Amino acid sequence: MTTSTLDLTGTAARAVHLSKVYGTGDTRVVALDDVSVDFATGQYTAIMGPSGSGKSTLMHCVAGLDDATGGSILIGDTDLTSLNDKALTRLRRDKIGFIFQSFNLLPTLTALENITLPMDIAGRKPDKEWLDTVIDTVGLRDRLGHKPTQLSGGQQQRVACARALASRPQIVFADEPTGNLDSRAGAEVLGFLRRSVREMGQTIVMVTHDPVAAAYADRVLFLADGRVVDEMAAPTAESVLERMKQFDGLGRRS
Ligand SMILES: Nc1ncnc2c1ncn2[C@@H]1O[C@H](COP(=O)(O)OP(=O)(O)OP(=O)(O)O)[C@@H](O)[C@H]1O
Numbered sequence: 280m281t282t283s284t285l286d287l288t289g290t291a292a293r294a295v296h297l298s299k300v301y302g303t304g305d306t307r308v309v310a311l312d313d314v315s316v317d318f319a320t321g322q323y324t325a326i327m328g329p330s331g332s333g334k335s336t337l338m339h340c341v342a343g344l345d346d347a348t349g350g351s352i353l354i355g356d357t358d359l360t361s362l363n364d365k366a367l368t369r370l371r372r373d374k375i376g377f378i379f380q381s382f383n384l385l386p387t388l389t390a391l392e393n394i395t396l397p398m399d400i401a402g403r404k405p406d407k408e409w410l411d412t413v414i415d416t417v418g419l420r421d422r423l424g425h426k427p428t429q430l431s432g433g434q435q436q437r438v439a440c441a442r443a444l445a446s447r448p449q450i451v452f453a454d455e456p457t458g459n460l461d462s463r464a465g466a467e468v469l470g471f472l473r474r475s476v477r478e479m480g481q482t483i484v485m486v487t488h489d490p491v492a493a494a495y496a497d498r499v500l501f502l503a504d505g506r507v508v509d510e511m512a513a514p515t516a517e518s519v520l521e522r523m524k525q526f527d528g529l530g531r532r533s
Pocket residue numbers: 301302308309310328329330331332333334335336337
């Protein structure tokens with residue numbers, strides 16, 4: 280597929296005045312404080328920020344894995360906050376792909392069975408040509424019959440990437456996808472995610488602590504105290520690191 284066939288004009292997901300409050304009284308924590316952000320179709324976004332700044336909460340709310348306290352979340356044209364549980368489950372299954380830090384593969388299934396599992400559960404037939412493209416892109420053709428324990432960590436995460444992409448979701452959320460990998464395996468996974476954006480028009484939102492990982496993205500959102508405090512286009516590892524140092528400096532002074 281060439282990039283000219285891709286629709287890069289739309290918005291895959293959007294948060295509008297999103298807030299999330301945990302607990303009440305003394306234990307009240309404002310994890311997200313009036314966050315409005317768009318994730319454009321065909322764009323790769325990294326979310327960064329100090330521990331506790333709200334990165335995972337933002338991703339979980341936008342992905343419909345956690346309820347928002349206020350505001351709205353759109354996946355395409357659909358407002359998640361208007362859906363009942365059943366409709367939300369269906370939307371997550373059909374429109375959203377997930378990649379977790381800990382791979383989350385089923386140990387009794389082969390790589391191929393893991394990749395097609397979400398579609399099998401949904402009773403959908405995989406598009407053979409697309410599945411082939413995904414499998415070749417992640418370089419797993421000769422490992423399809425292997426069980427997760429017979430694969431390296433990097434290979435397992437590539438299976439998880441293929442699983443997330445196999446149903447052509449509208450958007451893929453990746454929560455520290457390289458957190459459990461060494462730098463070489465991490466680079467392979469990040470390179471694959473980058474290719475899926477460039478060559479397949481995928482939309483990716485990735486939480487990471489690693490400036491090197493963030494440099495694979497088209498833009499970086501920086502969170503602090505539950506707010507989006509900065510944004511950077513065309514990041515490099517050096518520019519991201521520099522920006523993080525500035526935030527650290529500000530934090531120490533305040
Ligand atoms: N289930 C919960 N109950 C109460 N507070 C929570 C819950 N989940 C998160 N929080 C709080 O919300 C805030 C944001 O947490 P979140 O996990 O989104 O941060 P993060 O930026 O992803 O952090 P990290 O980089 O450490 O994973 C933190 O202060 C956290 O303690």
